[in-house]
Amino acid sequence: MRPPHQRFTWAGAAGLLGGAVLDRLVPDPRRGHPVALFGASAARLERALHADSRPRGAAFTALAVLPVAALGALAQARTRGAGRAALTAAATWAVLGGAMLGREAEGVAAALEAGDLDEARRRLPRLCGRDPRVLDEKGIARAAVESVAENTSDAVVAPLLWGGLLGVPGLLAYRAANTLDAMVGHRSPRYARFGWAAARLDDVLNWAPARLTAALTALAAPAAGGSARAALRVAVRDGHRHPSPNAGRCEAAFAGALGLRLGGRNVYGTRVEHRPELGEGRRPEPGDIRRAVRLARAVNGLAALTAAACAALVPGTRAPLGAGSAR
DSSP states (O other): OOOHHHHHHHHHHHHHHHHHHHHHHSOOOSSOOHHHHHHHHHHHHHHHHOOSOHHHHHHHHHHHHHHHHHHHHHHHHTOOHHHHHHHHHHHHHHHOOHHHHHHHHHHHHHHHHTTOHHHHHHHGGGTOOSOGGGOOHHHHHHHHHHHHHHHHIIIIIHHHHHHHHHOHHHHHHHHHHHHHHHHHOSOSTTTTTTTHHHHHHHHHHHHHHHHHHHHHHHHHGGGGTOOHHHHHHHHHHHGGGSSSTTHHHHHHHHHHHHTBEEOOEEEETTEEEEOOOEESSBOOOHHHHHHHHHHHHHHHHHHHHHHHHHHHHSGGGSOOTTOOOOO
């Protein structure tokens, strides 16, 4: 008989794979999604604790993330076998956003392909925070491709990797931290200091997943008619030029895999950023959004397999103290 700790790790692996499948098959509810409920609670906590202070922001981040991780650990400790697999699958479905990302990007692509620039501008804010009013067709296509690249890591690879390494607590804690970064981690007068801890935590948690995303993008490049060698070359050459320590790796890998040139001028309301160019191909066109989605879906599948392998193998490399051979 296989030792109990090994049975549990295989249950976690099965749950991660099952949750990834559920993300593709079961649409997110319009109301009452667990991540949305967490965001509403975190917003109330933020209003109660906010001050122009890094220590207050760090306290807010800890008070929002640690209870979620503890809840996940408690639930995981109370399940075994099929129950553990079901719990992990449900948590994985709740935290993944790959299917929604693909649908939203394809919606933008469909609007551009139909020549409906107004509709494409209306839909773009569901993908990224850029001001769509100043973007033409190619600007919207670039924004969509870059969003798919970055969010493939944030919405899929990162939660799966932390789920593979730490189980349900890893899934929930990562999604909580990433949600806080989206809420308060941006540079604005209100959050420049208060959101510092949330932004730095998100950077730390996404460091390894972003680089894994770049590697998986190279492996998946042929699925979108791209080059694995170009994906790796551009990721290594250009990834560090991006202002984000993590997003640049993903965007550069996608640029190389798809033969595109990303980066340039971005407008966020009254704020303008000039991003370094990544890649050496042409500028994205509407059809490239669908290619990026196809590439992202291939990366998602590889990420699910990688996470399942971590769940099955990493915890089982050391038996519990005092454990002997199975009888």
